[in-house]
Amino acid sequence: MINVKQLSHSFTLGKKDPKTTLPVLKDISFNVKRGEIVSVIGKSGSGKSTLLNLISGFSQPTEGEIWIDGQQVTNFTEAEFADFRLSHLGFIFQSFQLIPSMTAYQNIELPLVSKGVNEYDRKQITIELLKKTGLINYQGHYPSELSGGQQQRVSIARALVLNPPIILADEPTGSLDSETEADLLQFIKQLNKERGITFLIITHDDAVAAIGNRTIAIKDGRLLEVGDAQ
Amino acid sequence: MRLKDQLAFVRQNVKKNKVRTFMTILATAMGCTFLIVLASIGYGLQQTIVEDTLEQQIVTKIDIHGYEKEDGRFRSLTMDDIDYLESIDGVKAVTRRNHLQQIPTFSTGDYIEEAEAVIAHFPSEIKSGLKLKEGRLPKNANEIVIGYHFPKHLHPDSIKEQDLYSKDGELKENYQYKEELIGKSIKMTVKRLDGEKEVTHIIPLKVVGILEKPTKEWMQDRNVYISQEVLEEIVGFTGTPNGNPRQEEGMEEANKAADTFDEVKVYTTNLEAVKGISDQLDDANYASYSVVKEMEQINMLFTIAKAGLILVGTIAILIASIGIYNTMTMAVTERAPDIGIMKAIGANPRTIKRIFLLESSYIGVIGAVVGVIVAYAVSFLVNFGLPIIIEAAFTEQLPDNLKFSAIPGTLIVISVSICLAVTILSGMRPAKRATQIDVLKAMRREI
Numbered sequence: 001m002i003n004v005k006q007l008s009h010s011f012t013l014g015k016k017d018p019k020t021t022l023p024v025l026k027d028i029s030f031n032v033k034r035g036e037i038v039s040v041i042g043k044s045g046s047g048k049s050t051l052l053n054l055i056s057g058f059s060q061p062t063e064g065e066i067w068i069d070g071q072q073v074t075n076f077t078e079a080e081f082a083d084f085r086l087s088h089l090g091f092i093f094q095s096f097q098l099i100p101s102m103t104a105y106q107n108i109e110l111p112l113v114s115k116g117v118n119e120y121d122r123k124q125i126t127i128e129l130l131k132k133t134g135l136i137n138y139q140g141h142y143p144s145e146l147s148g149g150q151q152q153r154v155s156i157a158r159a160l161v162l163n164p165p166i167i168l169a170d171e172p173t174g175s176l177d178s179e180t181e182a183d184l185l186q187f188i189k190q191l192n193k194e195r196g197i198t199f200l201i202i203t204h205d206d207a208v209a210a211i212g213n214r215t216i217a218i219k220d221g222r223l224l225e226v227g228d229a230q
Numbered sequence: 231m232r233l234k235d236q237l238a239f240v241r242q243n244v245k246k247n248k249v250r251t252f253m254t255i256l257a258t259a260m261g262c263t264f265l266i267v268l269a270s271i272g273y274g275l276q277q278t279i280v281e282d283t284l285e286q287q288i289v290t291k292i293d294i295h296g297y298e299k300e301d302g303r304f305r306s307l308t309m310d311d312i313d314y315l316e317s318i319d320g321v322k323a324v325t326r327r328n329h330l331q332q333i334p335t336f337s338t339g340d341y342i343e344e345a346e347a348v349i350a351h352f353p354s355e356i357k358s359g360l361k362l363k364e365g366r367l368p369k370n371a372n373e374i375v376i377g378y379h380f381p382k383h384l385h386p387d388s389i390k391e392q393d394l395y396s397k398d399g400e401l402k403e404n405y406q407y408k409e410e411l412i413g414k415s416i417k418m419t420v421k422r423l424d425g426e427k428e429v430t431h432i433i434p435l436k437v438v439g440i441l442e443k444p445t446k447e448w449m450q451d452r453n454v455y456i457s458q459e460v461l462e463e464i465v466g467f468t469g470t471p472n473g474n475p476r477q478e479e480g481m482e483e484a485n486k487a488a489d490t491f492d493e494v495k496v497y498t499t500n501l502e503a504v505k506g507i508s509d510q511l512d513d514a515n516y517a518s519y520s521v522v523k524e525m526e527q528i529n530m531l532f533t534i535a536k537a538g539l540i541l542v543g544t545i546a547i548l549i550a551s552i553g554i555y556n557t558m559t560m561a562v563t564e565r566a567p568d569i570g571i572m573k574a575i576g577a578n579p580r581t582i583k584r585i586f587l588l589e590s591s592y593i594g595v596i597g598a599v600v601g602v603i604v605a606y607a608v609s610f611l612v613n614f615g616l617p618i619i620i621e622a623a624f625t626e627q628l629p630d631n632l633k634f635s636a637i638p639g640t641l642i643v644i645s646v647s648i649c650l651a652v653t654i655l656s657g658m659r660p661a662k663r664a665t666q667i668d669v670l671k672a673m674r675r676e677i
């Protein structure tokens with residue numbers, strides 16, 4: 001489902017010449033199969049987020065290829081990647097990334113609006129997800145009026161709204177307490193089982209890594225090991 | 231994304247920044263109003279002048295002043311020219327007149343009047359639209375037709391000139407000629423100067439018709455229309471062309487009535503024919519004048535003036551566009567985190583650009599609409615108020631139909647187009663910037 005081939009990435013620092021480059025990812029290759037939950041672990045600063053941002057198309061790799069669902073996304077234009085994200089990828093971020101001026105309902109509905117779904121269908125889908133995530137009584141609340149756990153559920157609902165085959169999550173439990181974290185992990189497992197959604201989850205938390213079928217470890221930008229979860 | 235949803239985004243943003251949007255719309259509207267009102271003065275004055283000119287002249291008339299010879303000098307028109315002019319397609323009538331080169335005195339009983347004597351060709355005059363109020367056209371050499379205003383100035387011979395007229399410029403009631411003139415004999419007195427000595431000659435005439443009042447209110451027709459034979463008699467008496475009372479150098483041999491015409495006018499069948507015939511006359515070396523031709527020159531001048539005014543007015547809109555640019559840049563900067571999130575979860579950059587372009591167009595459209603409405607109001611106030619102010623300040627009577635400002639449809643179309651083009655162009659760069667927002671930076675709240 002996700003196929004990363006010899007991926008390298010370095011950041012250019014400063015605007016003056018001579019430019020210094022900071023290599024962050026070095027020759028990374030791995031596969032994520034359909035229906036898997038794969039967790040990426042590694043110390044802070046090891047390049048996990050950078051890897052996920054490249055897969056998400058938020059930045060372009062210096063070298064290497066990324067294939068998702070049979071398409072080489074590293075060749076996409078910005079507009080093509082935008083459409084691809086709409087049809088293939090859902091996102092969960094550590095800091096939720098909700099739009100503060102929109103209610104829970106509007107935040108969840110946003111990808112449907114972007115896709116041009118009609119109002120009736122939008123309402124059906126959004127209401128269903130509000131119920132599923134237990135937020136139906138909070139639909140009119142703005143993000144600032146919700147707890148961290150509720151905000152993260154809004155962001156998951158938003159990720160699910162277009163029914164994507166893949167969900168990419170960067171430290172999804174990073175801002176949550178351990179109880180909410182357990183709920184969330186349960187929910188992820190359930191989604192994986194019920195809908196067959198493929199998850200690629202970045203974490204430095206063993207509890208999160210434990211729900212995965214496989215774990216990929218990164219150290220100093222290199223792939224250390226690929227191991228099956230016990 | 232559906233247009234409806236894009237518009238919803240625009241509405242939301244406008245609502246969020248009501249004051250800023252209002253100010254920008256205000257600036258745009260002011261620019262638009264300024265442009266329209268400024269240019270409307272060009273349109274208004276043009277309309278006034280064109281209407282004035284058209285009102286004071288007969289539009290289907292072409293005056294022919296002469297024929298330009300190869301050496302560049304002009305000669306008067308002859309019968310051959312008249313034949314040619316009459317042969318042109320679209321010509322209804324060619325009138326030709328000669329004026330007696332002195333002002334004779336006409337008298338009947340105790341009443342007397344000095345008036346111009348004109349020799350006209352009646353068949354063509356009638357074809358051109360001249361009508362008799364009463365009586366008939368002359369048949370014999372000593373029969374005359376008089377202009378509508380001639381009887382109104384006939385006055386008793388014994389009264390001094392300064393006592394004749396009342397304050398409003400009309401003959402005093404008790405001096406007016408009250409009798410029927412048709413059928414009356416009138417004596418025409420012409421004179422000749424033999425050195426210092428004045429010799430007079432009297433010709434008896436008979437009034438057979440009175441012409442209709444001229445169509446234009448301000449025109450006066452006091453002419454006496456005499457026959458060619460009478461003219462020849464006068465020429466025989468003075469020995470000068472067209473009855474000039476004084477023998478001038480180079481005139482000796484021309485002691486008969488000239489066979490040329492002083493005043494030739496071509497009347498066309500309709501207004502549309504004037505331009506073509508005018509051009510044809512130019513090509514045939516006739517010096518001619520028509521209102522239509524003059525209109526063309528006036529219109530040309532006004533077109534240049536209007537273009538200049540529109541250009542100056544556009545500067546106001548350009549200044550307003552700086553405001554739009556600023557507003558849109560701020561809108562993009564403020565919403566950069568939201569835009570980043572929208573892009574991250576799949577909004578197309580093209581859609582984002584369109585939303586911002588819609589927003590600047592919204593400002594442009596509302597600004598233009600408000601600008602047009604205010605411009606109409608200002609134009610009305612100017613037309614209504616300025617004459618009052620000017621008349622009060624300078625105690626000068628302004629013409630009735632004077633229009634300072636006129637806003638025709640074309641001006642609205644031009645101004646609104648300029649306004650929309652400028653606003654959309656000024657929204658272009660901020661909109662493009664919105665699409666270039668880096669998702670990662672935006673999500674880290676770095677912009």
Ligand SMILES: Nc1ncnc2c1ncn2[C@@H]1O[C@H](COP(=O)(O)OP(=O)(O)O)[C@@H](O)[C@H]1O
Pocket residue numbers: 011012022024042043044045046047048049050051
């Ligand atoms: N935009 C950037 N410009 C320069 N250096 C960056 C940028 N983003 C990340 N880095 C650097 O790349 C390295 C990896 O960062 P990141 O992928 O965020 O690590 P992780 O998510 O594993 O903590 C770090 O050393 C970080 O400083």
Ligand SMILES: [Mg+2]
Pocket residue numbers: 048049050
């Ligand atoms: Mg990270």
